[in-house]
Amino acid sequence: MIAILKREFKSYLHNVSGFIFIAFLLLFVGFFTAAQNLFGGSANFAYALYNVVIIFLLIVPILTMRAIAEEKHTRTDQLLYSLPIRMSSVVIGKYLAMICVFLIPMAVICLYPFLLSAFGIMHYASAYSAILGLFLLGSALIAICTFISSLTESQIIAAVISFGVLLAFYLMNGFAALIPSSPLASFFCMVILSALLSLLVYALTKNFNVAVVVATVCVVPLCAVYMLKASLFEGLFPALLSYLAVFDRFYTFVYGIFDMTAVIYYLSVIVFFLFLTVQVMEKKRWS
Amino acid sequence: MIEVTHLTKIYGDHTAVDDLSFTIERGKIYGLLGPNGAGKSTTMNIVTGCLAATSGTVRVNGHDIYTDPLAAKRCIGYLPEIPPLYTDMTPYEFLTFVAEAKGVPYEEATRQIKEVIELTRLEEMQNRLIKNLSKGYRQRVGIAQAMLGNPDIIILDEPTVGLDPKQIIEIRDLIRMLGESKTVILSSHILAEISAVCDHVLIISHGKLVANDTIANLEGSVSEHNHLHISIRGELDAVTAVLANVEGIISCEQVPNNNGTLDLKLTVSKERDLRDDIFFAMAEHKIPVLSMELEELTLEDIFLSLTDGEGTVSDPDTPADGEEDATGEEEEEEKEEDAQ
Numbered sequence: 001m002i003a004i005l006k007r008e009f010k011s012y013l014h015n016v017s018g019f020i021f022i023a024f025l026l027l028f029v030g031f032f033t034a035a036q037n038l039f040g041g042s043a044n045f046a047y048a049l050y051n052v053v054i055i056f057l058l059i060v061p062i063l064t065m066r067a068i069a070e071e072k073h074t075r076t077d078q079l080l081y082s083l084p085i086r087m088s089s090v091v092i093g094k095y096l097a098m099i100c101v102f103l104i105p106m107a108v109i110c111l112y113p114f115l116l117s118a119f120g121i122m123h124y125a126s127a128y129s130a131i132l133g134l135f136l137l138g139s140a141l142i143a144i145c146t147f148i149s150s151l152t153e154s155q156i157i158a159a160v161i162s163f164g165v166l167l168a169f170y171l172m173n174g175f176a177a178l179i180p181s182s183p184l185a186s187f188f189c190m191v192i193l194s195a196l197l198s199l200l201v202y203a204l205t206k207n208f209n210v211a212v213v214v215a216t217v218c219v220v221p222l223c224a225v226y227m228l229k230a231s232l233f234e235g236l237f238p239a240l241l242s243y244l245a246v247f248d249r250f251y252t253f254v255y256g257i258f259d260m261t262a263v264i265y266y267l268s269v270i271v272f273f274l275f276l277t278v279q280v281m282e283k284k285r286w287s
Numbered sequence: 288m289i290e291v292t293h294l295t296k297i298y299g300d301h302t303a304v305d306d307l308s309f310t311i312e313r314g315k316i317y318g319l320l321g322p323n324g325a326g327k328s329t330t331m332n333i334v335t336g337c338l339a340a341t342s343g344t345v346r347v348n349g350h351d352i353y354t355d356p357l358a359a360k361r362c363i364g365y366l367p368e369i370p371p372l373y374t375d376m377t378p379y380e381f382l383t384f385v386a387e388a389k390g391v392p393y394e395e396a397t398r399q400i401k402e403v404i405e406l407t408r409l410e411e412m413q414n415r416l417i418k419n420l421s422k423g424y425r426q427r428v429g430i431a432q433a434m435l436g437n438p439d440i441i442i443l444d445e446p447t448v449g450l451d452p453k454q455i456i457e458i459r460d461l462i463r464m465l466g467e468s469k470t471v472i473l474s475s476h477i478l479a480e481i482s483a484v485c486d487h488v489l490i491i492s493h494g495k496l497v498a499n500d501t502i503a504n505l506e507g508s509v510s511e512h513n514h515l516h517i518s519i520r521g522e523l524d525a526v527t528a529v530l531a532n533v534e535g536i537i538s539c540e541q542v543p544n545n546n547g548t549l550d551l552k553l554t555v556s557k558e559r560d561l562r563d564d565i566f567f568a569m570a571e572h573k574i575p576v577l578s579m580e581l582e583e584l585t586l587e588d589i590f591l592s593l594t595d596g597e598g599t600v601s602d603p604d605t606p607a608d609g610e611e612d613a614t615g616e617e618e619e620e621e622k623e624e625d626a627q
Contacts, residue, residue, distance in 0.1 A: 010376075
């Protein structure tokens with residue numbers, strides 16, 4: 001794992017992608033800090049970070065696109081499969097290398113509150129909890145995009161899909177607000193979701209029976225619960241969507257709240273997507 | 288060392304490897320031979336743990352490749368068909384990475400890297416980026432990588448593809464040298480390579496193991512007949528009449544030429560050298576024999592006969608079945624006439 005981490009980290013610094021990520025993040029944080037805190041005269045550093053978030057949509061895909069897609073493209077993944085290391089170590093090593101790259105601009109950003117304190121009174125606690133929030137958000141997004149990179153052989157496709165998915169997550173709260181919270185609407189959305197899930201299972205396994213079983217296992221309990229107690233579906237789907245709103249958890253940090261549930265939420269997103277990445281890598285062995 | 292039992296790999300509806308079983312013993316060089324798409328690379332990928340089999344087991348030094356993959360992989364150094372190299376590193380950096388990933392302690396790794404760089408003659412190139420190296424040097428970096436961690440078994444998938452003749456000879460020498468201390472398995476569809484380097488050949492065709500023997504034994508076992516090319520000054524009828532009395536000739540075919548001589552290609556049994564008999568028979572009838580040449584079946588013929596599964600039909604030198612029958616019949620007719 002350490003070997004993979006070292007190699008990947010060096011490789012990010014040999015390539016442009018690591019520097020683009022670092023440079024753009026610092027550029028925008030600097031720009032918004034200047035706009036909000038220096039020219040705007042605000043003492044709240046978190047507001048600057050609030051504006052920075054949107055730049056993640058562009059730079060996280062640039063950082064993560066080559067993570068696994070390039071290994072597949074150049075067939076170097078065969079080396080990883082033949083080395084005496086677990087696939088989970090490989091994925092964690094790669095992920096930590098990206099986190100190390102991410103830590104470089106974050107370390108620089110950590111100096112900003114100190115610098116700003118020269119111009120007025122800084123609330124260090126809220127500033128640093130917002131920085132931590134930004135770091136957790138970025139780490140979660142990197143995990144999601146690493147997973148997307150493992151799905152394709154092409155870096156460009158990985159980057160485009162990552163951008164699309166991140167954009168969808170960014171707008172998720174808006175989507176959630178559009179969907180009516182009536183039980184019937186939620187019920188229909190859940191059924192459609194089950195159908196999509198079984199289609200996905202069919203696409204992955206090419207086994208019709210398994211897909212039908214998955215669909216039945218999802219839809220039958222849904223119908224049963226809806227008939228017995230429709231009120232349970234009240235606002236269920238919008239609530240479900242808001243779980244996917246990765247960006248929104250960060251805003252609680254911006255408002256000066258150190259939210260432990262958000263920390264746990266981000267950590268579970270990271271673990272979940274790294275787990276999926278390992279599974280995708282293992283699946284290739286079985287194809 | 289390696290025990291493969293009932294290995295099967297199915298891709299969708301295509302069976303790439305079909306019930307393969309073999310054992311690899313210590314200290315030999317094995318050649319995995321087969322036409323393109325026979326399942327060589329698939330087999331190697333399964334043995335090295337890069338690919339999972341549909342069914343069957345692989346045990347490396349007693350470690351099962353599925354239940355105990357790390358221990359099994361530590362015993363194997365693998366060079367896949369396309370050398371898996373990070374092109375943004377130098378050979379030295381790359382080898383350091385591989386040694387570290389294989390869990391070799393730092394000082395031991397430094398020593399081993401120096402050793403493999405010397406063995407693969409990479410000294411001059413060790414600090415250039417791999418992307419600037421030629422195919423031959425990349426292949427050597429791939430082999431060097433497989434040798435790190437001092438594995439007992441080294442598996443090389445088509446190690447000489449795309450190399451120039453000088454490089455091929457160098458790689459072959461390297462493989463021979465490796466074979467002195469380790470077990471080496473290499474795959475190839477080039478026979479010359481296998482016969483030049485290997486002690487033992489495994490021939491795979493359509494995912495099935497069709498031969499598993501030493502080269503000498505294979506040459507002995509598969510070919511039942513030899514071909515004898517003779518050049519005679521005389522008439523076809525007279526000659527065939529004489530030949531009909533020589534025992535052991537299976538068939539006879541005329542090879543047309545413009546030299547005014549009669550050239551025949553005889554298929555003869557392997558048990559006895561018929562050249563003496565033919566000479567004396569011809570001498571008795573005062574037919575001059577200008578030349579006689581015995582052609583023994585080569586590894587090439589064996590390979591073709593095994594991988595086609597239909598005798599040596601696709602060998603351009605051998606007559607097709609129909610012609611063989613025809614000459615056989617002619618001979619029989621002639622024999623009958625003789626008897627009358």
